Amino acid sequence: MTPNDTAKPPHSPIEYILNASCRAGIGIVAAVATFLAERDCYICALEQFDDDSTERFFMRAVFRLQASSPTIDAIGEQFGAGVAARLDMQWKIHDPTDAVKTVIMVSKDDHCLDDLLYRRRNGELNMSITAVVSNHLDLRPMVEREGIRFIFLPVMKENKAQQEARLLEVVEETRAELVILARYMQILSDELARRLAGRCINIHHSFLPGFKGAKPYHQAFDRGVKLIGATAHYVTPDLDEGPIIEQMVTRVDHNFKPEQLVRIGRDNECMALAGAVKFHIERRVFVHGNKTIVFRGP
Incomplete structure (x- = not known):
């Protein structure tokens, strides 16, 4: 084994x-x-x-x-x-004892991937990671230490369609039921988002619908927010508008600098993504239009 x-x-x-x-x-x-x-x-x-x-x-x-x-x-x-x-x-x-075949997609940030790998090792997430796909090589050692297949698919404007086609091949080859964007810093095409509808979870490093786009924590700092958060949602062709599965928030105040907000944000991202993945794996989520019904327990 x-x-x-x-x-x-x-x-x-x-x-x-x-x-x-x-x-x-x-x-x-x-x-x-x-x-x-x-x-x-x-x-x-x-x-x-x-x-x-x-x-x-x-x-x-x-x-x-x-x-x-x-x-x-x-x-x-x-x-x-x-x-x-x-x-x-x-x-x-x-049958909840069947491990959910999963492909994880990453870029350079390792915190969400590391958290998912830990939760899988300790039995909290019953998933079999068939591959980790990345547009960078930075996280390859972390992935291969776990005995997991690492696939390098660098994405540029000229080859985006080709690399997305290859990603779909990986999903189909491995019969993956779930795709997780664990801080994968690429926007999926509308066609790919449609092909993965209802089985692709993204973590957005903000409390949607606020502060979309680049540097959300710096945007939050500039606005003097008192709460920051992270949102895990299903991917749709509408950027960061998919059905929300889980959100995490942390209270902050004027003393917090952008760098501190980023650190707190990483924890929120890990918890929101892990919660959403767990709900999905345990068949607790129903997608209904642009929102979800999530049965949280027992």
Whole structure:
């Protein structure tokens, strides 16, 4: 087993995650709960949300099989043909012990990458990093020490389309389900952003929607802000306008110089990005238009 592998725990009951959404109405929770109970499935946790503005219903249910339960494949087939079909439901059942195949993209800053690698090592993030892609060579030693493939794709105006095509090849070759922009200092093309919709998370070193563009902490200093933050969001063709997953803020005052704000900002960036990645991996996020529903616990 390599350091990048994640083994399933032996002899422990597997809990499955059911994510579902449909038009809001009466009896949805009862229909799902009854379906699982009739198949002797134990519901460990259930969260739901009705969006009154769009009349849309969202649910995340965690359940485990008992000795007399059908197989998970049979449960999926029966649910799809029954409850899901009747309610015109979008749904999927996930096995949370399956490590999420992930590509991380970086430039020169190492703090977000280092934090993600640490959290993966200690089991907090159940992901298998299939490759780290960078437009610089600075972080290659850090990546290769972890036994992870490092791919150097320098980006210039003349080769941007070619390098983005190569990136998509890497994603497809490795069957990556998630792409993380861990301070990747390049703007993705509209086409690439569309191709990665709903599976590409970016960390923005500001509390969106304020202070976009270059040197946000210096902008914040010039405005005398009392709060600084960082925002993790899904990438869309609209620059830094994608659905927000997680945000972190820190209170500051007039004593803080730009350099101090940058240091505090790094911590906010790490925490916001790690939180967003964890929510995504644990199937807690539903994208709904230009915003998200995030079920935070248990």
